[in-house]
Structures are given as structure tokens and as C-alpha cells.
Amino acid sequence: MKQKLVLLALLVTFLEGKAQFSHQQKDSMALRNLYDMSLLQGQSYEWLDHLSNKIGGRLSGSINAERAVKYSKAQLEELGLDKVWLQPVMVPKWTRGQAEYAYVQTGENTTTVNIVALGGSIATPANGLKAEVLEVQGLEDLAEYGKEQIEGKIVFFNRPMRPDLIHTFAAYGGCVDQRYSGAAEAAKYGAAGVIVRSLSHKIDEYPHTGSMSYGELPNDERIPAAAISTKDAEYLSSMLKLDKSLKFFYRMSCQNHADVESHNVIGEITGSEYPDEIIVVGGHLDSWDLGDGAHDDGAGVVQSMEVLRLFKETGIRPKRTLRVVLFMNEENGLRGGNQYAKVAQMKGEHHIFALESDSGGFTPRGFSFDASEAQFEQVKSWKSLFEPYLVHYFAQGGSGADIGPLKDGDIVLAGLRPDSQRYFDHHHAATDTFDAVNKRELELGAATMASLVYLVDKYGFDSPINVPAELKK
Template identity: 55%
Template sequence: MIKFIRPAFLLVTAVFAQPSFVQSSFQKDSTFIKKIFDEALTNGKPYEWLRILSTDIGGRLSGSEGAAKAVSYTEKVMKEENFDRVFLQPVKVPHWVRGKAETAFIFVNDKKISVPIAALGGSVATPVEGIQAEVIEVQNFLELRALGKEKVAGKIVFFNRPMDPTKLNTFDAYAGAVDQRGNGATEAAKLGAVGAIVRSMTTRLDDFPHTGGMRYGVGVPLIPTAAISTNGAELLSKSLRENPKTQFYFQQNCETLPMADSHNVIGEMKGGTHASEIIVVGGHLDSWDLGQGAHDDGSGCVQAIEALRLLKKLGYTPKRTLRAVMFMNEENGLRGGITYADSASAKKEMHLAAIESDRGGFTPLGFGIVGTAEQKTRLISWQPLFSPYGLHELGKGGGGADIGPLGQQGAVLLGLIPDSQRYFDYHHAASDTFEAISKRELEMGAASMAAMIYLIDTYGF
């Protein structure tokens, strides 16, 4: 009987089949990576940093007071850790505010039933008195367009396509549903709708509306748009089946203010023999305003700082310059990532690699890689060094939104891949709080990134 042998085992065998100097190198790397994980799991600091960022500062939407406090706090943390250089990089960011909490009702059999909604980021407000109209439920844009203007004009369009629960990777499920949130208002407005309501982007049935960014197309009316909780969506859909003339009311008070001044926060360990080459590790400092932004993406920010702290604590002297970057404005504009890349291009900086953590602080499983076939092969060859820590997924997947522009400048992009099953329970919702974070999982992710930085810095590409 032929037995299946795991690729990781084959790679380990291949490593130890090499000459003695390669075996020695493997042992040296394995020993140092264990020290990284031991330090992270016994003396790790990201959990306490995240507690302050989440509970003392809270929501950090671009342009807000919370975002400004987060800039000051993470700058302070990296200075206290004695990074070689800590500096702020100015960024102009959008400034959208929610205003007074939203109100929504379904009118069922002469009864008014309250349901939870949240304005989508970038949406306009309703009139002060709100909007009340009949509802048209659709699953996708093709179905909406088939109805035509005659059936849609003057109504509220309700986009109710759920994330596909059969997708084992919940990010794939998210990608298959999020077009409703991003472009639903534009598609509805083209046909004369007076408003749009979108089912929250989560696989969970609960009473938390999940906000997120939306955008308006050129030349179409700007109609107010909100996310409705999944329980609310189920109730609205049931009401429409029983009475197609069901009416919906909602009122929201959001507005877009002038662009605001903000910053990326950057901490640096200076390199030695290859100091002109830069390795970046980062997350985005901004978050939506409904929760505390613990998983999205406070966890990624503190993991990035911790990754450098771990190397510094262990006395590691990098060959290349290492940077922890707290990017501002990922959620509704990507201005931080674009500004960082533009600055790098203007200064002719050479970024060898960039690592991003923006999928929550859950158990790390591996890294997605964007690079050449040769670069991927080099990274995947390190699988045996990661396998003891449960990181078996190297290769499949992407980098991240904020580091994406660096890829256009030749940097290899890596995205930390944690277990995704619970991420969208919290994503963009009031439930994204510090209480949802596991200390150990958070520390494991930071150690994983530190180990990857060490290997890239040691061996390059």
C-alpha cells in the first residue's frame, strides 16, 4: 500500500539530505525561531498594547480623535521599545462621520418593528425626517437590472445575498458577496431607487450590523445606504414574502467632512551589510467606528511592533533595515499605503519584502505569497521551520491592501494567514472588541511574522 507523505516531511528530508553545512544552518535557524516563539509566549507584549489601543482609545476611523490618539500611542510604544528610529509620515485622509445613531423599522401588519442598521462608510444621510418606502429584494445586480426602472423607482432596494457558507475560506465567501455593499447604491440609484439596504457581510446570524466602505458612481444620484443585521435581513425577507408591499423606514445622519491631516507611524531597526534594502511588517491603524477595532486591525498593528521587539530582545542584528509600519486609512481610502509607497519611490528606497497582518488575531496557519516563481520556491522551502508551530500554508493567497503598492515596486508581498472561520463574526461590527482576542493566538501570530522576517533578512532572495 502506497502511503501519502506530507510535503513538509519531504522538505525536511530534503533539507537533511543536503551537505552538513546546510544541516547546520537548518539547526541554527530552527533554534533561533524557537527562541522567538518562546519569548513571544512567555514575555509577549502585544496583548497589553492591544488592550490600551482597543479599550482606552477604541474606534479609530480616519480623521477622528481616536485615530489621532492611536498615532500618538503607537509612536510612544515604539519609542519605549528603543527602536533605532521612530517617525511620523504625514497622510491626508478622508473624514466621514456617522453622527447620531441610525434608526430603522419594518412595518408589518400595522406594527412597527425596530431593526439594527448602520450607515455604510461614505454614504450620504437621509433627509432629517428619514425615508419610508416599499422594498424590492434582490440577490444580485443582474436580478435588479432585470426588474427595470418601472419596478424599482421610488423604492428601497434590499440586497440580500448572503456570504456563501459552503466556502471553507471565509474570505472567498466575503469576496463573493461584498460587491453589494460597495456598488449597491450606485446600481439601485441608476434605476431610480430612493435608498439601499444591504445584508451585513457575515456568516453569523446576529443583531450586529456590519458597516464598511461603499462608493458612488459618477453621474448617479447619491442615495443613502445602510447595512442591516443578518437577523434583521431575515425578518425583512420573511415580511416581504408574506406581504410584497411591506414598507421600510430608515434615518441616518452621516456626513463627509473636508480631508483631514493624519499620519503613518513607522518604527525602524537599522540594518548592517544590506541596510539599503528594507523589510516592512505592518497593519492598519484605522478602524471602523462601531467597535474597538481589535481584530481589524489593532491586532495586526501590535503584532508588527512585537515582531521587531522580539528580534531586538533576542539580540538579533539585522543585515537589512526592518520597519514596523502602522498604515492609516486602509478602511476607506488606502491613503496610508499609497503615501508610503509614493514616498519610497520618490526616495528610491528598495523594499525587498513586505509582510501584512490584516485578517484578525486568530491562530496563524501560514503566509500568502506574491512574487516570482523563484521567490515563492525560496519561501516555501522554509516550510519545515514553520511546521512545528502549525504554519503549514505557504504560498496560496495574497499580501495585503496596504502593502500592495510596494509590490508594483518589486517587493515580495506576504500576508499572514490566520484561521478565518470566526473573523467575519466581528468584521466591521460593534462586536469587534478586545474581549474577542485570544492572548496566545495573538502572540503566535507576532512570533510567526518575526520568524519570517528573520529568514528573509538572513537569506534574502
């Protein structure tokens, strides 16, 4: 009897091992099919070509943004999804006006420098603004100088992104406050205006714009804010060491307008088994106006669209409802992300997973997850399936701005993490153009996203019985 039990146990172990191998083999083959389809018959690069070169920069509230809405909706409809619709959202409208102009004056000599208005800034006086300059390294320096030394001057925020941080988004986060809040804080001390060093490791002549806020500052106390290229920031800083009385002149004609209506673009494939469980994949349609928004975030938009196309083309019928959301107004308001989450809550929708691509179309390295320990352990169990594609980075951390409002303590949020070393060369600058995106890298990112969505759809979360034993290891 004992011998029979031992044989039975061995048989069960053998059958379980065979079943586990079968599960892993099927998943491996499914991922291979997704990568093959993206690399051999991908659509993402063609979509990005149109968004970038036929439409261009897509600032919230602009005609180009609405063209992008119409185009992406039409493309999703062509995929034959179960449902495609527009979700209305009110967005801010800001226009740059005529090209900005600036120079540094020392004595009778002037040297032209490259600047751009920060998004949301007011204009300078029609004839421009000229004043002495006070260089500081951050918001915390303002109190040290006080109103006596700041009043009537242009504050020059010159803290660079730290070059010793491998994670470039951490370097960006370390100095973005001077761009976003610099004008509001400097105005409290009577500054006439602010200029901010562009947020990039690269030393070049291209200034990088981005959002800024005056907070609760009254309209009559607001001051103009501009970004200066890194090369010109270095020049200005060196000249200030020689002549602290030099003058800086700049002229901007930007303008804030009343909010206008725009839309999130949404398409979905209804789940075959659990239609009430929703998986979201997305990026943001809007961009800044200097380039054509190819990396930020045209790449994320087309990769997200490609995820649903890959499911359709490879014949994968998702168990759960798979939804692509192309958010509007991430750059200067996050209105689209907030509106989507608000409507989802009103409808009582149950989102289990959301994945965002908003870090450029570079080579994918992996994902970051906003998840519980148990959920992250499950996600890590899939890591070996991505190793053949050199996608090794699975870490707990941030996800994406647009999907952040969905966080409810239960949903798993994730962000695609490409190699970011060149991202801030282009971020918010005139160099964010289609030619800066590599077709193969873009397609690898789309396939990587689709692969993770496939695994989440197949196994879900908090359902250990559905997870093969070898994936729990």
C-alpha cells in the same frame, strides 16, 4: 589516485551535510527563541488592550485615530529603534452622527430592526425615509427589474456569504460588491435608498458596516445606504414573501466632511550589512467605529510592532533594514498605503519584502505570497521550520491591501493567514472588541511573523548562494 578522489568526495559531502544541518539547527533555534519570547514575555496583548480599551474605535480623521498615532509612536520610541517618524497623509473624514433607527411596517404594525450606515453614505432626510422594498440577490438583478420596478423604492441587497466556501475571504469577496457599489448602481434606476445584508456567516442582531462608494454619481443623485443585521435580513426577506407592499423606514444622520491630515507611523532598525534593502511589516491603525477595532486591525498593528521588539529582545541584529509601518486609512480609502508607496518611490527606496497582518488575531495557519515562482519556491523551502508550530499553509495568492501599492514586479508581498472561520463574526461590527481576541493566539501570530521576517532577512531573495542546500529541497 582514484581511491583518494573518492575519499575526498565523501569528505566534502560529509562536511557539506554537517554545515547544512548546522544552518537548519541554527534557524530552528532562532525561531524557537522568537516564539518563546513572544509567548513568555510578549508585549502585543498589552498594547492591544490600550488601543482597544483606552482609545477605542479609530475611524480615519477622528480624534481617536490621532490618539492611536501618538500612542503607537511613543511605544515604538520606547523600544529604542534606530528611527521613528510620522508620515503625513490626507484622509477622508466621515462621521456617523446619532444612532441609526429602522423598522419594518406591515399594515399598522411595526417591528424595529438593527441597521448601521455604511461608511461614506449620505444621511436620510431629517425625518427619515420610508418606502416599499424590492429584494434582489446582487447588482446584476437591477437590470432585470429596471427603472419601472425600482424607482422610488428601497433596494434590499440580500445575497449572503456562501457557507460552502472554506476560505471565508472568498465568500466575502463574492458579495462585497453589493455593499460597495449597491447605492451607486441602484440610484441609476431611481431607487430611494439601499439596505444591504451584513457580510457575515453568523446569524445575529449585529449589523456590519464597511466602505461604500458613489463612484462618479453627482451629489444630488446620491441615496442613503445602510447595512442590516443578518437576523433582521432573514426576517425582512421572510416578511416580503408574505407582504410585498410592506414599508421599510430608516433614519441616519451621517455626514461627509473635508479631508483632514493624519499620519502613518513608521519605525525601523537599520540593516547591519544591507541597509538599502528594506523589509516592511505592518497593519492598519484605523478601524471602524462600532467596536474598538481589536481584530481589524488592532491585532495586526501590535503584532507588527512586536516583530521589531522580538528582534531587539532576542539580540538579532538584522542584516537588512527592518521597518514597521502602521498605515492610516485602509478601511475607507487606502490613503496610507498609497502614500507610503509614493514616498518610497520618490526616494528610490529598495523594498525586497513586505508582510501585512490584516486578517484578525486568530491562530496563525501560515502565509499567502504574491511572488514569482522562483521566489515562492525559496519561501516554501522554509516551510519545515514552521511545522513544529502547526503553521502549514504556504500558498501563492494575495498579500495585504496596504502593502499592495508597493508591488513592482520584484518585491515579495505576503499576508499572515490566521484561521478565518470566526473572523467575519466580528468584522466591521460592534462585536470587534478586545474580549474577542485570545492572548495566546495573538502572540503566536506575532512570533510567526517575526520568524518569517528573520528568514527573509537572513537569506534575502535571488541570492541562491546564500541559501543552504537543504533549504532548496
